[in-house]
Amino acid sequence: MRATGINHVSISAPDLEASVRFYTEVFGMERVPAPAFGGQPVAWLKVGDQQLHLFQNEGAPRFHHFGLDVDDFEAAYQRVRQLEISDDTTFVAGIRELPGGEAQMYLRDPAGNLVEVDWPDASTLDRSVVSDIERLVDLVPQGAEGRAARLYTGGREGISEPALGQG
Numbered sequence: 001m002r003a004t005g006i007n008h009v010s011i012s013a014p015d016l017e018a019s020v021r022f023y024t025e026v027f028g029m030e031r032v033p034a035p036a037f038g039g040q041p042v043a044w045l046k047v048g049d050q051q052l053h054l055f056q057n058e059g060a061p062r063f064h065h066f067g068l069d070v071d072d073f074e075a076a077y078q079r080v081r082q083l084e085i086s087d088d089t090t091f092v093a094g095i096r097e098l099p100g101g102e103a104q105m106y107l108r109d110p111a112g113n114l115v116e117v118d119w120p121d122a123s124t125l126d127r128s129v130v131s132d133i134e135r136l137v138d139l140v141p142q143g144a145e146g147r148a149a150r151l152y153t154g155g156r157e158g159i160s161e162p163a164l165g166q167g
Contacts, residue, residue, distance in 0.1 A: 011054060013110075016041050016043055018110045026083070030046040032044050048069075063090060064113070067118045068117050073119035076117050077095065077105060077130050080117070086106065092136070098122075101122055101123060102151040104151070
């Protein structure tokens with residue numbers, strides 16, 4: 001037996017409704033019905049074919065995170081900057097181009113959960129918009145394994161060519 005994909009990610013949200021608003025307004029997720037679990041309030045949000053589950057609970061581990069693909073990295077970047085929600089301290093600061101050419105940035109949601117926003121091809125980004133992107137290999141030495149790392153191991157399924165061009 002082996003896993004075939006991520007069905008959902010579940011994270012804590014001390015203020016459940018604030019977190020629901022954040023994910024629906026910033027990332028366009030859709031709230032879907034969720035069952036009751038004996039007193040602990042939950043909300044389920046649709047993210048493509050997967051779901052993000054929020055449960056009302058205190059606290060969030062510092063490094064635990066999940067990665068989100070977006071259909072427009074530049075728009076996400078501008079929104080994160082506008083809302084001043086980027087996390088430039090947990091890992092390395094700013095926007096990174098990974099050894100495989102992918103782009104990533106980190107932010108915190110209202111509950112303090114760390115969210116990674118991913119893009120499959122940093123070379124498609126308009127550098128006049130995403131002007132502070134730096135190559136990870138220029139900041140942190142990479143061995144052979146690090147240079148071979150790929151965030152998108154199955155190619156670019158689910159990312160259409162027009163979406164790549166919109167960046």
